[in-house]
Amino acid sequence: MTISTIITAAGKNSRMRKDQLSRNIELKNKLILPFKDKTVIETTIDNALSANVDECIVVLGHYANEIMEAIFDNYKGSVKFVINNPVDVGLSVSLYNGLSNIRSDFALCITADQPTVSTETFNRMIEIIENAEDPYKTISILRRRKTGILDTAEGLGMPFVAPRENLMKYLENENDNLNPILRKIFADGYTFYGVKEKNEKELLNINHYDDYLQLLD
Template sequence: MSISTVITAAGKNSRMRKDQLARNLELKNKLILPFGDKTVIETTIDNALSLNVDECIVVLGHYSSEIKEAIFDNYKDKVKFIENNPVDVGLSVSLYNGLSNITSDFALCITADQPTVLPETFEKMIETSQESDDPFHTISILRRRKSGLLDTAEGLGMPFVAPRENLMKYLENEDDNLNPILRKIFADGYTFYGIKEKNKKELLNINHYDDYLNLLD
């Protein structure tokens, strides 16, 4: 069964900008902040590209020009960039737009501010999805509370592996964060498997400047 990766990189960056203003720092999108010898988004993309997937889509929106200026030349032959239109939409719309640009049976869905999630963890998600009893009604997801077979979708978000067409049916006509949608999918009887992280940093997203500093330690 074929699988592609969709990376969402379209957010408003509002919490990071607020923190940067409070610290008198240069305003810069969190996705292009330095992370080792790359940027945050480059690390996330490279982790995805190391996997055996059919293609990689990056969905841009807010600050797309700033992000593309920083990374486009390095990745134009490796990933497909698409842009939300209109720009001011929820995460569910960004993900739907990304899924609309792939043809694979399954999608590994990642947010660009997750550079610490290791390729091995993504591989475990893919493996768990593909080896389940019913892959087309299974969500394999980075755990938040419990790992293994889950009894709730509360608190869950990306990254996860899901059947593309089925997921798109839930995302269509929605403009929301993902957790309410994942709870609907769970309520409809889908099996959710929580994948345990390799280390605690994999569970952290970069929302605030302190999150970024903590991940640099």
């Protein structure tokens, strides 16, 4: 079983930008804000590269030049960068573009603003797929409510591990957020397995400046 990581980093940064303007602080893409010893996106990439994966793809869009300038030299040998064209597309398109650039059987799908999700949690998600009765009809996902086999896909999003070709069929010709697509997959009889977080901070994405400050504590 081969597994690639897709990290989506193509968003508009609109909520963070609005918060920075309201606080009268420097406008800076949330993904290149300092986090631990690196940046938000570098911490996410490092956690993914340390997991049991074969390759890593980062999908860029809005602010691609700003992000590339900040991190490219550190990852030019270990990460493949894909840039959306056109840029103004939904998360489903970014993920599809990433999946189109891998050949692995399965994909660990992450958003770049999840620097607190640990390598251990990623590996646990991968193990669920590796041990599934039918891995091609299974999605392991960081839980939002329950753990174990789930009875709904409501409220779910990345990170998750899914079979590449099957996931691409659902993403093709869609331009949307992921949850409606995950609900369709669930309705078609896929097994969704909710993986428990290592700690509460793993459940937080960085959307607002207050989220960022909370995760820095």
